[in-house]
Amino acid sequence: MELSFCNASSLRFPHTDSVPLHYCSIPESFHTFSNSYLASKSISLRRPLIWPQPRLVRLRAESVSPTESNGSVDKHVDDDFIIEDVPHLTDFLPDLPSYPNPLKRSQAYAIVKETFVNPEDVVAKDIIVQKDSPRGVHFRRAGPREKVFFTPEEVRACIVTCGGLCPGINTVIREIVCGLKNMYGVDDVIGIQGGYRGFYSKNTLDLTTKVVTDIHKRGGTFLQTSRGGHDTKKIVDNIQDRGINQVYIIGGDGTQKGAAAIHKEVEKRGIKVAVAGIPKTIDNDIAVIDKSFGFDTAVEEAQRAINAAHVEAESMENGVGIVKLMGRYSGFIAMLATLGNRDVDCCLIPESPFFLEGPGGLYEYVEQRLKENGHVLIVLAEGAGQEYVAQSMQAFQEKDASGNRLLLDVGLWLTQHIKDHFTNIRKMTINMKYIDPTYMIRAIPSNASDNIYCTLLAQSAVHGAMAGFTGFTVGPVNSRHAYIPIDRVTETTNTVNLTGRMWARLLASTNQPSFIQDSQAVRERVDKQTIDAIHNMIINST
Ligand SMILES: Nc1ncnc2c1ncn2[C@@H]1O[C@H](COP(=O)(O)OP(=O)(O)O)[C@@H](O)[C@H]1O
Numbered sequence: 001m002e003l004s005f006c007n008a009s010s011l012r013f014p015h016t017d018s019v020p021l022h023y024c025s026i027p028e029s030f031h032t033f034s035n036s037y038l039a040s041k042s043i044s045l046r047r048p049l050i051w052p053q054p055r056l057v058r059l060r061a062e063s064v065s066p067t068e069s070n071g072s073v074d075k076h077v078d079d080d081f082i083i084e085d086v087p088h089l090t091d092f093l094p095d096l097p098s099y100p101n102p103l104k105r106s107q108a109y110a111i112v113k114e115t116f117v118n119p120e121d122v123v124a125k126d127i128i129v130q131k132d133s134p135r136g137v138h139f140r141r142a143g144p145r146e147k148v149f150f151t152p153e154e155v156r157a158c159i160v161t162c163g164g165l166c167p168g169i170n171t172v173i174r175e176i177v178c179g180l181k182n183m184y185g186v187d188d189v190i191g192i193q194g195g196y197r198g199f200y201s202k203n204t205l206d207l208t209t210k211v212v213t214d215i216h217k218r219g220g221t222f223l224q225t226s227r228g229g230h231d232t233k234k235i236v237d238n239i240q241d242r243g244i245n246q247v248y249i250i251g252g253d254g255t256q257k258g259a260a261a262i263h264k265e266v267e268k269r270g271i272k273v274a275v276a277g278i279p280k281t282i283d284n285d286i287a288v289i290d291k292s293f294g295f296d297t298a299v300e301e302a303q304r305a306i307n308a309a310h311v312e313a314e315s316m317e318n319g320v321g322i323v324k325l326m327g328r329y330s331g332f333i334a335m336l337a338t339l340g341n342r343d344v345d346c347c348l349i350p351e352s353p354f355f356l357e358g359p360g361g362l363y364e365y366v367e368q369r370l371k372e373n374g375h376v377l378i379v380l381a382e383g384a385g386q387e388y389v390a391q392s393m394q395a396f397q398e399k400d401a402s403g404n405r406l407l408l409d410v411g412l413w414l415t416q417h418i419k420d421h422f423t424n425i426r427k428m429t430i431n432m433k434y435i436d437p438t439y440m441i442r443a444i445p446s447n448a449s450d451n452i453y454c455t456l457l458a459q460s461a462v463h464g465a466m467a468g469f470t471g472f473t474v475g476p477v478n479s480r481h482a483y484i485p486i487d488r489v490t491e492t493t494n495t496v497n498l499t500g501r502m503w504a505r506l507l508a509s510t511n512q513p514s515f516i517q518d519s520q521a522v523r524e525r526v527d528k529q530t531i532d533a534i535h536n537m538i539i540n541s542t
């Protein structure tokens with residue numbers, strides 16, 4: 001297939017009808033797919049795809065010498081060096097005064113050699129490159145800046161937690177409060193209770209370092225959470241009424257979309273409010289960042305359930321242990337909990353369709369393991385096989401308050417089907433043990449490594465907001481913390497790459513069937529889906 005530029009403002013897909021495209025409206029994710037993807041598929045462009053305004057490289061006044069500086073600057077150094085920058089309060093409040101960062105005087109940072117992040121520092125999105133590959137996409141490196149745009153006395157910060165639970169939320173809350181106080185001398189931090197709707201329907205909590213000192217030892221969220229209830233206007237009215245000027249929003253993909261809407265409304269109203277998103281998701285489904293906080297804790301905690309199922313299964317003749325783990329659309333917990341365990345015979349995830357009957361199917365494999373090993377252990381993600389469950393239950397699509405599709409219980413469904421098959425068709429007696437530990441895993445406090453991660457996230461968010469950045473999400477990209485435009489993390493979902501090496505490692509470790517009879521066909525399907533996704537994005541953006 002060949003893609004070519006027809007002219008500067010339209011892009012043609014020769015194999016389909018012509019799809020006109022304004023050069024200035026190529027969606028960001030297009031670029032993600034584009035240069036490297038297109039190159040790998042031998043798709044040639046007559047000129048490289050580069051980011052159009054306003055997402056083109058913009059390093060602001062902080063990084064530009066006084067002679068160069070007259071507001072924001074396009075730093076279009078190289079066609080293939082791209083910085084996806086985050087907004088700054090001075091974008092819509094150009095006369096905002098700045099102040100020297102008080103961190104320099106703080107006890108903690110007094111002897112640090114380079115207290116402040118070099119404004120030119122960026123973090124590369126892709127670190128596996130070849131000699132001739134484009135330099136690609138970069139994000140602004142997180143950390144303290146020489147100039148801040150708030151005095152400690154003027155800051156009134158708030159923290160809100162939304163969506164499902166995840167280990168480590170309380171650590172993030174604690175470290176935002178302590179970071180603001182201990183690094184910047186900020187005393188005024190309030191907690192919004194019960195998620196987004198708490199902005200306009202509940203009283204706030206005063207969050208002092210004393211109040212939050214022990215909360216990291218508890219699971220859940222000290223501030224409570226909810227789904228639904230996002231009303232941008234009411235929320236921003238409330239932010240204004242309460243005199244809040246820094247908003248820290250902890251939550252998943254839905255929450256980050258809400259944060260982006262708040263940021264846009266704030267910008268529209270021209271008020272000095274920095275909006276910082278801290279990504280939370282136990283499913284690890286947030287794009288761009290390496291991994292979400294609480295994920296390691298969840299994988300570790302899942303071992304207890306998997307081990308229990310294994311003990312049960314191996315203690316009886318023809319024991320079948322099934323464990324259901326979280327993962328709506330992304331099977332990361334199931335995949336890594338399986339890889340970390342080694343007793344698991346089969347892992348089923350939403351990304352990888354499976355089938356039950358016939359050669360290469362699950363029943364055949366279960367029977368083989370029962371004969372070879374006397375027992376079998378299956379781990380499955382809640383989103384796996386939903387199409388089967390929906391068919392057999394003739395369910396209609398229900399949604400939760402946030403609009404997420406409510407899943408049917410695939411664990412119970414699979415348990416019943418395996419039982420029926422072996423009892424009625426194979427006339428074998430099996431001992432089935434099904435464990436669903438999902439809420440138990442989510443509700444625990446984070447482990448030590450996640451606590452460290454949560455601290456970095458919280459402190460990076462505080463540094464970013466104090467430096468006047470806004471509309472950003474913070475997170476590690478190739479293990480260096482970065483400020484990422486919120487839209488960037490919400491426009492796609494992080495899922496297990498079936499054609500990547502990690503899934504192959506799992507298959508090699510469990511020796512389970514891949515449920516793929518024709519791997520070339522799957523690769524082509526994945527490729528086609530990618531091309532279709534690009535195509536759809538182009539259509540949607542025109
Ligand atoms: N597209 C959206 N725009 C604005 N707010 C949203 C959007 N999607 C979800 N939200 C809000 O974000 C919050 C959490 O969303 P949810 O999907 O339940 O959890 P998570 O953030 O963990 O994905 C809810 O209050 C919901 O109303």
Ligand SMILES: O=P(O)(O)OC[C@H]1O[C@](O)(COP(=O)(O)O)[C@@H](O)[C@@H]1O
Binds near residue numbers: 163252400404
């Ligand atoms: O029952 P609840 O509280 O709605 O949560 C269930 C969902 O929450 C999750 O744990 C995480 O979802 P979010 O990231 O959207 O909060 C999913 O794995 C699961 O489907």
Ligand SMILES: [Mg+2]
Binds near residue numbers: 254
């Ligand atoms: Mg979500």
